Amino acid sequence: MNKIKVLFLCSRNSARSQMAQAFLKKYGNDKFEAYSAGLEASEIHPLTIKVMEEKGISMSEQYSKSLDIYLNDRFGFLITVCSKAEKECPFFPGVSIRLYWPFDDPAAAKGSEEEQLEVFRKVRDQIEKKVIDFVENTDKYSNIKDNFRV
Known part of the structure; x- marks a missing residue:
């Protein structure tokens, strides 16, 4: 079975998209190949x-990255996990399905x-939780063409 390539995108690729990529590797490794990137690369927090x-x-x-x-x-799939990436990347070539999963930026947290x-x-x-739900309900995305798989 060919795996479906998934790219998680956020602003800096330091937290949310990295977490999503890691969880998809853990829960969906038999169905998906997970990637992540940021509009600008930085260090993982x-x-x-x-x-x-x-x-x-x-x-x-x-x-x-x-x-x-x-x-x-x-x-x-291209899955944006922050509002900045959703807004600043309105079009991405070579994507079958685009999803928006907005999460708060934990790197912006203040305090101790x-x-x-x-x-x-x-x-x-x-x-x-969102990644597990995605993995468990991918049957509804059966229309992804073979040329979007690896």
């Missing part, structure tokens, strides 16, 4: 790494490290 490790997921293989490296690729961690955990758990 240290608290992203920490909260994902709490779920037993290592981020050591992931790194921040700019959207530019994927402009000539084809994806079954523990207060920031709580925000990261909340967003992480929301993303995990």
